Amino acid sequence: MTDPTSPGSASPATPSPADSLGAPKTYKLFVGGAFIRSESGRVAAVHDTNGSVIARVAEASRKDLRDAVTAARGAQPGWAGATPYLRGQILYRVAEMLDGRSTQLAAELEACGASRQAAIDEVTESIDCWVWWAGWADKITQVLGGVNSVAGPFLNVSTPEPTGVVGLCTAAERPLAALSSVLAPALCVGNTAVVVAPLDSALAPLTFGEVLATSDLPKGVANLLVGSHTDLGPWLADHDDVDALDISGVSADLAEDLLARSAGNLKRVAATNGRRSPQTAGEFLDLKTVWHPARL
């Protein structure tokens, strides 16, 4: 799989290990730290631009989605309770692991339609993105929170806290960069996540699961599913154990539907488009304000 002579190391790049094993590889979902096929048994073929099958991917079902939310919820207190320093270290480790997989990932992006240069740029940008957010983990509290000067004898402090379990519907275009740009900020500030990446460009996002699996990220903190947003998005928006939703990757019509469904448990819903800004992480944070008298 990481064979340096495999696709991508030479042109033309093809990610399929078909040459060595004689059949296209099946990419699996990443849920609760395990690589799983869909419980539904659904497998979809991914084609290159010429229409040939280059790989197969497990297509997530609603049950997989529920399992992923359960895994994310289970991992949430531990991840939120980890020190920001540790979270930063682990995010940086993701960047390092990503760097080590850059050849394979670029080849997979290329196989799904990106130009060679665009694929390489996208991987580089994704690595930068994880490094950028790794550095924010122990700084964002100082930027978004602070001491409030109230008119009375009180110490009054506001601190941003992770919202909880976030659902991320990531874009099909530039799938690795899109995924990184919303997953990194969500994890950076202590949320756990369920990602739904579109099927057509799912190779790099699923390989990214292997990056996460080798990055000291606790099981269940990030869960990667691929499937149709139209299929899975409504279930994510309806789910009462999902606290926030990023809908950067969905169509306008679907966005409207997901927003309406989010009313059930009043999820926070944002389309951050992965903007590199503390405000992006702010969409996955709730400010907590603590008062205490400061008088004898």
Next chain:
Amino acid sequence: MNENATSNMTGTTGGAGTTGVAGVAKRFTEYAPALESRSIVTIRSEYGLWIAGEERDAEAGAAFDSVDPATGQHLTRIAEASQADVDAAVAAARSAYENVWRDMAPANRARYLFRIARLIQERAREFAVLESIDGGKPIRESRDVDVPLAAAHFFYYAGWADKLPWAFTGGVIPRPLGVAAQIIPWNFPLMMAAWKLAPALACGNTVVLKPAETTSLTALLLTEVLTEAELPPGVVNIVTGGASTGAALAGHRGIDKVAFTGSTEVGRSIRRATATTGARLTLELGGKSAQIVFEDAPMDQAIEGVVRGIWFNQGHVCCAGSRLLLQESIAEEFSERLQRRVEGLKVGDPLDKNTDIGAINSAEQLEKIEELCEVALSEGARMYRSSATLPAQGWYCAPTIFSGVDTSHRITNEEVFGPVLAQMTFRTPAEAVAKANATPYGLAAGVWTDNGAKILWMSQQLRAGVVWANSYNQFDPASPFGGMRESGFGREGGRSGLDSYVTLEDAS
């Protein structure tokens, strides 16, 4: 005590003439009524809508009655805005946004807000009396909390108006959103208007504000202040009315932003409505906040804090500390002393400066409160209710405590929005956290203990937007307020209160 409450209401004093032990006890608890004069307030027989700086009748001529909850008597008649009126208000706000307010020098916007703050301060007594007459809250609270905080809020955000570039990091330019629809509740009418208007205007937005049906009068009095401050016409518009007016406003296509404070149920419907229109949304909704008292808490202070937490404003407070969690070792003593303290609370005329608990805001709300109390009794809870005598007219509810409840009872899960406390016990801090967080809400919490580490640990564990440690129900314009989970999203107050009213453009 009962006689005293009665005598207070009827205006006769019996204290001086009483003798014997009971009489001595009485003299200590009895006060002559100290009524705030109504004469400072003029309530007209009719009020119109306020659109583009002018008062006007509702297009269809519709109007509704407003009632004094302390007596049940008719106060005035107020125009009820229809869809057409809401259209007119939104159009006026749009025009003012595009032609005046958006592009005004920020320092000038600040001037208007400073002026509004000053004018509210100058007319503070008038606002306080009117607030108590219209909504039923004790004059002490409207005078000492609602009105000063309303003025302070305008003053605070006035200062932000020309400093927005420093409020946001990372090379972004904050821009106003456009026209904001703001729908506010009946529990803190003027203060909520200030919480909504001040940050919206400071950021360069214009507003259509809808006060609650039962408490429109201070918002309408505020129009006099806005006029006196020479705020350009259309920058603020006020549409009065009930649920249909609110729905017309929240779902309006010409709105860029909706800010709502009220029930979680209505909040959900507004979320659905704005999904279609694409307006940005912030919600400040219900709560079932826990007050946690540890055995090492200073008990007298904790009792005062619990009283303030649930009996402030008749319990009509979204962040009311409506669940009391007592550590088992002190539960009995605390409960007994709390009840003794509650016996001293005076329920009565909102305009009496001795009144602790005023009138329930409406007959409908009183019915809801009593219904939930009946459910609690039928589910096996034990009820303590203060023996305070209630005025014969108007809507009142004596302070009430339910014990013997568990986490499955409706009284421990549903927001009562009245002077009703549900009391439970716990053994360990972890159990206190589990019980406090066992609600879909997440607005506020109170922690009472003398142990610093315990305060900090508890504060971290509690899922609540505001944690009052060894304090409760403190508010300040510089302090962000708002909920987690189903208590809504967005913050009001502080720098973060600006987030709800700007969009950030990349500077490059």
